[in-house]
Amino acid sequence: MAAHGNASTAEHAGVPHHSHVGRYVVVWIVLLVLTVSTWAIAKVHLPGPLHILVALVIAIAKGALVALFFMHLYDQQGANRLVFATSLVFVALLVGLTLSDYATRYPLAKPPGSEGALPAPDYAPPPTSRTH
Amino acid sequence: MNPSLARSEVPVWNPRNYLNSPETGLKSWLLTQDHKRIGVMFLVATTIAFALGGVFALLIRIELLTPGPTIMSAQTYNRMFTLHGVVMIFLFMIPAIPSGFGNFLVPLMIGAKDVAFPKLNLLSFYVYVAGALIALFGMIQGGADTGWTFYTPYSTTTITKVVPVLLGAFILGFSSILTGLNFIVTTHTMRAPGLHWTRLPLFVWSIYATSVIQILATPVLGMSLLLVAVEHAFGWGIFDPARGGDPVLFQHFFWFYSHPAVYIMVLPAMAVISEVVCAFSRKNIFGYKAVAYSSLGIAFVGFFTWGHHMFVSGQSAFNGGVFGVLSMFVGIFTAIKVFNWTATLYRGSILFATPFAYFVGFLFFLVFGGMTGIALATVSLDVHWHDTYFIVAHFHFIMVGATLMAFLAALHYWFPKIAGKRLPEGWGLVAAVMIILGFNFTFIPQFLLGNEGMPRRYFSYPEKFWPLNVASTAGASVLALGLVIVLVYTLVALKWGPIAGSNPWNSRGFEWDTPSPPPPENYETTPVYTHGPHQYDLPGVETPPAATPEPKHAS
Known part of the structure; x- marks a missing residue:
């Protein structure tokens, strides 16, 4: 600059x-x-x-x-390209560190469906009925 | 006599400035594109928000005065702490220093006539007002009870008015993005000749770093809040596990913004402090480049630490460890700044005025809050302290303590610049002592309560926690009284305060090179910079003539 x-x-x-x-x-x-x-x-x-x-x-x-x-990024100078590239790096950061959490969690001792596991949740109760 | 002022042919007791020209009516303010007026409007709006958030805080503390119900129901209490958090964070702390003081000062400090996009700047203010009004509408409708973090799945199932509050915060984010964008472009393209990056005032460096965070992080908040609003409104399964969603995913998204948001609040505070410490020790900063680059360092590293809010959320132990270690890097950059500020004081000619008193308070809160932060970044310790009052006390020290001290330091340091009047120094010091002591008496008991295991967000507590809660409420009363004193003397000084003169502190910050209050175009001729700010060893710029009170006998 x-x-x-x-x-x-x-x-x-x-x-x-x-x-x-x-x-x-x-x-x-x-x-x-x-x-x-x-x-x-x-x-x-x-x-x-x-x-x-x-x-x-x-x-x-x-x-x-x-x-x-x-x-028009093709026509732009270095600084604007850098800004765009930086935003991609930060998207990668958000996705990467979030996925690393999912990838490294300990597996459940009793995954759903196995013996002794909690019953599967009842899906989609209407929102208002759950709060009282 | 400054020749430029002589040319403008106005008497010296009534110089042309941004307050009295080109017009003075309400319309001229509401439609202004002058960064100084927009900055002042932001200051007024954020101060109102601060007062509102303060009322919520006092109601919370009164409720916690006794172990059982005191003045409100449990449901009202939940709404109170939510509204306190939302108002203080989104309406006060995030915009107050960057949009208020930043708007006023950045163009003055870089020798520009205005920001790069003046209309966008005004839009940013109205977007702020719109977001605030929508959030206020939600509050009047009953308010949300989720806490300011809007954690799912509760936030997507609660019957309280969470959607307007969410939308308010969503819209406020755009104000933040627009202001950040404006400052980045302004800093890159509007610097006066000779003002290299290495001569840039540290205030501008730090505001620049803040702006980078605002642009990179705020869209993620918008996305997350919109997803919650969508799930709440339409019942789609995004975060609610009962509908096939993942609540921890929300926490990842939320903290990706909201941890850097802490630096959106603290970096501008550091910006103010870097100016105040130079002006009141009459020395240039010790280690200019280290302080400047550590602002960028904090902005960068701040993006790698969000998982430390999630140690007990079900996040993997591996990620917990990684985030714990990464979080400690913030301490390195902060320590560089603290060291350099204190080293600046060494052999300085210190003027213990009100802004300096707040600087001392700032250092205490930043270091105390920061060190408890290092402790909290340790996963094993955090498991004990998580969701207790220890956390509440920690983030109030580091975010609120530091930001509030800097806000008040900025108010007292730049009030002569903004209004052309002086604040009463004696009352200023009295209020500063009350605020700093009151803040400590409010939150040090909370550190102790948290360490003993009192959970946060609870409406009632066992009787053994009673004495420390009384102490905390008492401290909050002193703090509130101190703030009311500041408000009162500021309003009085606006009308009846003594004329300050152009540079009452004899500061060598660049913003003081123009008269106070500044003329609408800031500088009549574009300044040329040959050295950095706060060079007290060099002869300063000739001080612009002071505005003297209008003689009584003048007709």
């Missing part, structure tokens, strides 16, 4: 607002193709977790396209 105050005008001047109609159309078509491929791959038989993996990869690709082109 420039040490002097008027950096913003200089930065904005460096990013002229072109109209990228052609680029947007291409990105839009790619997004449509990816959407259809998500649907198509869901029909294909894949072993276990591969479905989730493929769906996530496609979703990330689509998100990246939207962020880069529709949200």
Whole structure:
């Protein structure tokens, strides 16, 4: 970042607002193709977790396209890209440390359904009836 | 004589300032885009919220004066401590220093005419008001009884008006995000020539770190609260195990915001203290870079510690250990700051004025509260103290004690800047002593109660806890009286206080380089900085002329 105050005008001047109609159309078509491929791959038989993996990869690709082109990150300088990358790091932190809790909990001594376990809960009592 | 003022051709006893120009009517305030007026409006609004939260606190303490029912029912008590927490945290402590003093001071300190987005700044204020009104509506409708943490599954099944209170907090979050965004862009792009990052006042550094947390963490709070409101309203199973949800998941989401939120409250307090300690010991800060970077360090590490609220929630023991160790890293950065503030005092020329008295109180509360925090981060100890009054006392010391001390220090230090008047120094010291002693007498008994096992949030207690509860209520009364004294003399000084002059403390903080109160555009010519703030070894900027009282014989 420039040490002097008027950096913003200089930065904005460096990013002229072109109209990228052609680029947007291409990105839009790619997004449509990816959407259809998500649907198509869901029909294909894949072993276990591969479905989730493929769906996530496609979703990330689509998100990246939207962020880069529709949200103009592609045209931006380092600082704005850094801000975006930082937010992803913090999402990873939230998901990662939360999942590490679920992954490392001790298994229940008597999981539901085993001998001596508590009966399965009654689902969906109406909310108001539970408070009195 | 400052040539810029001579040019403006106004008499020196009535200089043009943001209070009297361009207009003075109510409409000119409500529609203003001047960061100083918006800051003042935030200060007024948050002070009202503080008074409301204080009333709830006193009602809680009166109820706990006797072991059994005293003045209210158990259900009302549950609502009281919930409203106390919600109002104090979301309506007072989070916005008070950043949105109030931060708005007023950040542009002044960086030599800018305003913040980067003045309209967004005004929007932030009205979003705050809207959120506060919705939360107030929920309170009038009966209030929530979940505690400010809104823990599921209780919060999604209670019959009290939890949804408006949740929505109020949700909307208040947007105010926080907008203010944070504004300060980040302002700090990056609006600094006057010569004001490098290493010359930036430490107040701005700390507010900047706060803003980063506000932007990164607050959306997660919004998401969590919205999910609770959705589950409460539509009965979808998200957090309620009876409907297939997971209540611990809520705690993860909630504390991912709400632990960093502690630093949203404490970092601005540290911002104030870094300025006050320099101004009142007439020395530059000891270890500028260490203090500046430790603000960012606290903001960063604060995101890795949320699980220490969940040691007994069913979280895995592995995660408990990891979060316990990570939590202690916050202590390192805080200790750097405490060391540097005290080292700044060494061989300083100390002026023991009211702001300095609050600085001393701040140090005590921060260190005492911080050390009990280190103890609580130890999993085995926390299992004993969890959900007892020890926790209540701990977080009141570290968050409320520290933030309140800094808020009052800021009020006394910058009141001449904001209003152009002086606060009475004698009454100031009397009130400071009452507040600091009252605070200690309120919460030290609670440390002892918690250690003996008195659980928090309970309406009644065994008789053996009676004497310490009486002591705590007595302390709260002294604290409240001290705060009322501050309120009274502040209001009196607004109208009848003596004119302060431009720089009554002879401070070398950059915000004092412009007259007090500042003109609407802050600086008539953009300042150029050749050194950092609080350089008492260098000749200072020529002090702008003081506004003298209007002569009685002048017609």
